Amino acid sequence: MADEVLTAPLVLEYPFTRTTGPVIGGFLTGLREGVIHGVRRSDGTVMCPPLEYDPITSAPLSELVAVGTVGTVTTWTWNGEPRAQQPFTQPFAWAMITLDGADTPMLHAVFVDSADDMATGMRVEVVWRDKREGHIIDIAGFIPAVASTTGEPGAMPGDVEQIQSVRTSIRMEYTYTPGRALSQYLRAMKDKRILGDTCPETGEVSVPPRGVSSVAGKPTLPELVDLPDTGYIESFNITRVPIKMRPDLTPPYVSAWIVLDGASVGFMGLGMNVEPEDVRVGMRVRAVWKPDDELEMSAQNILGWEPTGEPDEVITDYARVGRIEQGDDQ
């Protein structure tokens, strides 16, 4: 369908580095050594996993105590469709497990064949990961405990190196939808057409179209307008050092605000076929398109902007941006 809204996957991921402090660091150090710690509150009760501050009095907590590796399920639910990064790939139970010697439960996974094997009150024991590094994933999960397992608290070896920081990778998968106005713009891009939309009050033309006027706070006019692929540079930046996150951009490169002929406001584009030293505010430019057989429904069809060789645009007010000659009374 011609006006169907486009969608695309969007994945964001980053390996965050957490400095732990002594309480969480002590807990993680214990996991590496095969010992699970809780923290003792002033009333003598033990919270596992430990918290840095008392959940009732807000007092700082510091006394780590080893708890057992066997515990009791206090409640549970079945997870029939495990996702990536969950403890098991096969269906499993999420359970609240109070380890022996602790007074609060931890949430973790219990690996059993089916929900029929789960019950509140059942005894479960820790399954350690083969190689432990001082991370919460050192606990692979839990399985039903055999009667002979006591799960006595382990003893920490003396003089171990404390965990001070830990890497936690986060990955989020989105379905990105650019919306109605932008979808029309992207479809037209496949035909090397550039569309903008118009504010019903000021007549301001925005590229890419936004569907709504940020000035009037109203929907833009339903009819999009075709714009030429020429315009001018209203200001620019020259990035002169490599940006770690953008290995695809080789410095020095020019990122410029491009105002198309007929448009009211600019957008950011890459300067091409020009030395950075030769770029000027007001310089006339035209789009450099991908070869026709590589065109997609994407703004990436425009590789960048190159000088046309025409005389520069005359800019009268460097504070203000966009085409402001008409209808601007300030």
Add this chain to the structure above:
Amino acid sequence: MGKERAAVLGVGQTKYDTTYPGSMAGMLREAATNALEMSGKCWDDIDAVIMGKAPDFFEGVMMPEVYLAEALGCVGKPIMRVHTAGSVGGSTACVATSMIQSGVHETVLTIGWEKQSESNAMWALSLPQPFATSVNAGAGGYFSPIIRRYMMMTEAPELIGCMVALKDRKHALNNPYAHLHQPELTFEQVVESPMLWDPIRYSETCPSSDGACAIVLGSEKVAEAHDGPVAWIKGIAMRSESGSFAGRNMVSPAASEACADDVFAQAGIHDRRKEIDAVEMYVPFSWYEPMWLESLGFAEKGQGWKMVEEGATSIDGGDLPVNCSGGVLSSNPIGASGMIRFGEAALQVMGLAGDHQVDGAKTAVGHAYGGAAQYYAMWVVGADK
């Protein structure tokens, strides 16, 4: 409608650094404890906690306010998070103040923080988007074209930005909490520093810092009973605007000017340069000092750079010392940076700014901005009610 008076009773900070050695919760606790200590208050005295930080992507902790309630003594009390990008520290202090001005609370703890070591703000500010072309990387690439326009508009000498950078780094030497302490730094080194986002040099950008800043605010009744100096809040203001529209003044956005007009009117300030004794303004890239001097009405349009050139903004003999703490150019825990500006302004009028105290400061301004120069927050504080 009348407002209750509000005052700053205490300001607490952590040493700003590349990496805070403890946990996020521990970092906030330290700043909050320091603020409580100065205020003479204890956890039980606090009615509510108002916190602010920069976008969640900057640290990858979603809804940190939920996890941090215990660390901030907030069990059983209201907790609220404010979010306005880089200006958040300022707007958070404004929201906390309004909790007292409205008569809802008597004593409020407000706190802003960032642990940049856990993530990479450059990554968070350069997230990919399907279908789109992105040639931008980081905040500098966004602000450099705006600075270029300011330079063309005012025909300011090329090295004004370097003068600001050196001045703020020298100021930072008198602030034990500042991240950057560069006693040997020379003007030549600032000038010769490589261009990052031309026309912005590396030396003209802010560091990536860990840190937290907390402020204890009290009502008039609480402040009157306080044994020690307080900073009376004479005005708070916030404004915002769209990041892109035709005719937008990018150099001095309308929202910035409106925010300043509002806060100075509330405080009864007529001659801004003359009546204000110290300014803590949000200057993450050096050229923003002359730009904000004009936008906030301390200088005529096109004249802000002359104040820099004349040394008017230096604590060493200037008539309008700006960023005596070293400013954002010397410490930038993003979510805290606005709160630090507000807190440092308060310390000046309380007479508690230590080695970077402006002699006899009676009235001071805290300022923050954020997003695509879209969000503004300011307060004016005074030694006298």
